[in-house]
């Protein structure tokens with residue numbers, strides 16, 4: 001069961017942190033920013049660590065650093081290029097310095113659900129995106145799912161005009177800045193690790209995120225409520241440096257890539273469930289969740305979707321058309 005896998009991977013993580021790796025093993029430091037449990041990325045990272053350490057024992061040794069304990073957000077990519085960390089899985093919104101093509105994933109209402117995201121990523125257009133940063137020294141290895149984004153604030157959000165004048169934390173993406181500006185809100189780019197404090201202290205009024213992040217980092221405790229907008233997605237790129245990949249013996253690389261592919265398929269199939277469980281956990285903990293009528297949601301679509309025009313050149317109309325064909 002998922003609980004058993006989780007228990008095993010948590011204990012593997014503890015053993016690794018205290019025991020360290022053996023001499024001669026290729027050490028893979030994997031830095032990420034979310035919780036380890038009840039989170040699509042955290043669970044996938046733990047499973048990857050467990051399998052690599054069991055099946056590649058003596059050859060490769062993975063250490064996972066969750067919760068921004070090693071690096072937060074975009075800093076990890078610089079660290080990777082320096083060789084200080086070998087693996088990361090930042091959200092696709094955090095690659096702006098390296099490629100503008102990933103902006104398609106931030107455009108509001110581009111994908112109707114995670115299945116549509118999955119289908120797009122597995123298409124030729126999507127797979128080509130894995131290679132789009134090779135020139136900059138980064139190689140995409142796999143896409144990992146989180147889920148659909150919801151909006152929360154320190155007041156009820158029912159109509160898009162309710163967001164008017166509010167300050168919203170966004171990830172480091174100009175598309176998300178434009179999206180919030182379309183609502184008449186003031187966007188503020190901020191690292192994930194700082195969001196809870198900023199909401200609590202009123203530095204920002206609101207934020208957008210998936211159920212698993214809103215639950216995992218307890219954002220719901222310092223917000224009036226969360227509105228189920230499903231207006232966009234948070235998904236991840238498992239990424240390594242081209243130099244590090246080239247340094248691996250082909251058989252080692254192949255074995256690692258096979259494990260990664262299997263973990264990706266297993267955990268991506270569960271991401272929607274992890275998020276719906278997190279939504280339920282928020283309600284169980286007394287968090288307020290508001291649903292929109294179809295008419296109200298249409299107002300959010302009409303207010304936010306015009307930002308597509310600003311970014312069509314960056315992402316390519318062909319990619320937009322491919323994504324839209326999948327939604328149909």
Ligand code: LMR
Pocket residue numbers: 033034090091146171191192209213234
């Ligand atoms: C965020 O910054 O809100 C997310 O990218 C965090 C994450 O990794 O899910």
